[in-house]
Amino acid sequence: MKWTKSFIQTLREDPGDAEIDSHKLMVRAGLMKKVAGGLWTYLPLGMRVLNKVQRIVREEMDRAGALEIVMPILQPAELWKTSGRWETMGPNMFRAKDRASHDYALSPTAEEMVTEMVKGIVNSYRQLPVTVYQIQWKFRDEIRPRFGLMRSKEFLMKDAYSFDTTLEAADKSYMAMFEAYKRIFSRCGLKAYPVEADTGDIGGKFSHEFHVLAEAGEDGIAFCDACGYAANLEKAERKAPSCDDPACGAMEVIATPGAKTIAEVSGFMGVAGSAFVKSLIYNVDGRPVMVCVEGHREVNEVKLKHFLNAKKLELADYDMVLRASGANAGSVGPVKPADASLRIVADFALRGAKGRIVGANKDDYHIKNVDLDRDTSIKPEDYADLTIVQSGDICAKCGKPMIIKRGIEVGHVFKLGTKYTDAFKAAYKTDDLKEQVMVMGCYGIGVSRTVQAIIEQSHDGNGIIWPAAVAPYQVVIENLDPDDAEVTRTADELEARLETSGVDVIVDDRAERPGVKFKDADLIGFPVRVVVGAKGLKAGGIEIKRRDEDKSQLKIVPVVEAEAAIKAALV
RNA sequence: CGGGGUGUAGCGCAGUCUGGUAGCGCGUCUGCCUUGGGCGCAGAAGGCCGUGGGUUCAAAUCCCGCCGCCCCGACCA
Structure with a gap:
């Protein structure tokens, strides 16, 4: 890709309405553009990142045995009335009517629809277990959307649903998703911690959230370094304190x-x-x-x-x-x-x-x-136990003091039990011909939020520092002298060789001064920067620098060794 | 929904208190110059001052309504 053929706008200044670094950087680097409160257009660079995160999610879901489907965003109200959530979701759910005045929900999640679908297909224990997933836009009428993609009215979510014969079998499905989530976030270059959580409106008995630690996070999490206990403050428990107040006089x-x-x-x-x-x-x-x-x-x-x-x-x-x-x-x-x-x-x-x-x-x-x-x-x-845990409270598991940190929730896995399968009478026949309700689990990842969490966790004063696996382009080749035939030929040949071997590369062929190009490269945060210039070629080579290294660590290599050196820098 | 802030050129902002023909920086366009960390010079385009009403000889500016956006809160007594 040539920069001049792409559609990239970078901004020198922070947008006036952004508060946290990742939000500012996404706008400044030209990843997305605001349409209205909580609504965003993903520009080409942002779209590439979103697609790369999706690809990782798909690969890991598939590896874990989940099967991809896609369900409608527009969902008939009857489904939601069956579960009772047409009422309980209240104003959080966007609703619409068709010309015949039939009510619909704009899907904020899809337990109802998937349960109805699976019920219609599964008759026998022989067909279980099954886990399906989709990556689909979700709509929530948030009280207050904020911080860019952290809380928006429309967001991309991966939602998976498991159906099993028994609670024990459901535990296995849950653990498979749990492990897949660890791999997904790790491959995205994220440190995400599983923490015990309340199940909220979704319902169910037990759940873990995956959190990326960040000051900008919206959730408080209690951690116990001693035993590894980690729980959302909504859920976190402390050891019952003993009260030894001395006797007192009359009121x-x-x-x-x-x-x-x-x-x-x-x-x-x-x-x-x-x-x-x-x-x-x-x-x-x-x-x-x-x-x-x-x-x-x-x-x-x-x-x-x-x-x-x-x-x-x-x-x-x-x-x-x-x-x-x-x-x-x-x-x-x-x-x-x-x-x-x-x-x-x-x-x-x-x-x-x-x-x-x-x-x-x-x-x-x-x-x-x-x-x-x-x-x-x-x-x-x-x-x-009715209060919110505070820093220094005693861990209920091991008796050591806990600390409180803030986190961004990027994923959530639930053991749902039979809440929805009961409501929809989603049953199967056992091997002794009995009817039994399926046991369900559900598993979400905020794909668009994950993109922003990556930035929140990986940036510096100059811009984003993309992990190679999710970078919009893994390599930027700075053609410092686009009018010089030799320089341009060298840059373009290198681009072609890298593309042929599967490396995402963009050539900055703009007629800009070097300083402008370097600033933009740092702002957008391409993991590897390659500089091809007339001076450098005469001096014997091209320059390779990783975004997370400083200038003193850059390498000069002969043109013939460039491809191998770039690939080595990407690892 | 409550409180606070804000709305002026593509972006960031000043001007509003004290009414008098709309400004700065960046970006964009032209030309010259320069060329390894957001060069320099000269010129140019670009604004219904969120929106509707009111006051006034005159409104970005004062008054009223509405809308958008941002922040805090939406329970801590």
Whole structure:
């Protein structure tokens, strides 16, 4: 490929609306161009990267025994009503109508459609197991799309679905995908860590996310270096702390005028935040529930939802708070709330807590010297692990302290169980002629997000540093003197030889000054740069430099050795 | 959806407070010059100042509505 025949625009300055490096670089290097919030055009360079990541995904899915299919983006509403997700997906799902007013979903994922499809084909255990996959555009009406491809309304996803006869067999399918994912991310030049995760809206019992560690990541992950435990903060558990508060005297009401937040009240009273019990009223499927946690901690709503076995859970509105507790937010507490039948649950760190400070259920008052056992109606079985893990919390597996890092979720594997196969009655006949529901797994990779994660993990102040396997072109040949016949012939012959042997190469044949060309090459981040110029040829050769090396490491080789030297630099 | 910011040439921005015929840098085009890390000189093209209304002799600028984009939040009492 000749640069002058390509369609490449690079920008000298960062786009004004980009925040994180990978987003800025994708735009500056001419990989993509914004259409509107959360919507992108992939330009030729970006498309080449996207295609290379897809190729790796396909090869590894195929190697793992998965079979490629493609399903419609436009999906009849009936499928989604069968699973109940037509309602539960809410405004996250784009919807459309045809001329006859039939409802459709723009596929945000495809469990329903694939289950219906497999059900129609599989009758016998003899046909199982089977794993199918597609690489298809997905649509999600994100609350707030951001950071370029990190969270967009339309994105390319690889989604795979396994169907098995039994849970044990499904575990094998899950592990095959798990291993394939490790290979995929590794081949993309990414360090991706599998972490335990909650299953969210998809449902199911057990899952792992694959995360690329990056400050710009949207998820928090708890790591234990000692035993290797890694879990999304939504899921991460800590060892139950023991509470050895000494006995305290009688409760005492104190005025705390105007102080609402824990920080304000603790400042007002001159007491550490951890001495407080933070009490929140949640609306749980329409009924109020009070949740108590230590003052310096935050409620983990995912854990809370599971513990309460709730369908829908959100913070209560002002009315509900007032009716349940007798006070407005800021003065709520577990001691004698207005609604005497109010269920109160508490974080397990508060089991046996004494001498704590709580809201008085009366505006602008708190109570100190509270003994939760003595002074509240919290039932022993209503203490549970309900908070978000913090740095330094003790690992539930091994007892050592954990650390928190941030990650970009690039993949997710689920053991789904029979949630969808039950809903669709997707059954097969066993060898003793019984009907049995298939056991399912599902497995996603954000292909377009992975492209950006690669950049986020591999760039420097000059631009992107592509791993060779996914670079838009593996080699750029800088023709420094396009008007010089000898130089141009040398550059073009080298291009032809490399292309013949399967190396992706672009020749920068623009009539630009060398500085411009070098800046662009660094910005776009071609793994290997080859310089062919009149001066160099006279001096005996061409110059080869890897993007991840600095100038002092470049090599000068005779023209006849160039091809071999370039290939060696690519490894 | 709530809060904040922002919208002026392809890109990055100034001008808005204090109303008076729209500017800078980059990029683009022409010519000369230069040629190993975003050269230099000269010239040129390119803007319904997001959009609709209002105030005014006069609006990028003031007022009202709408829209787009970005950030934070959308539960932490």
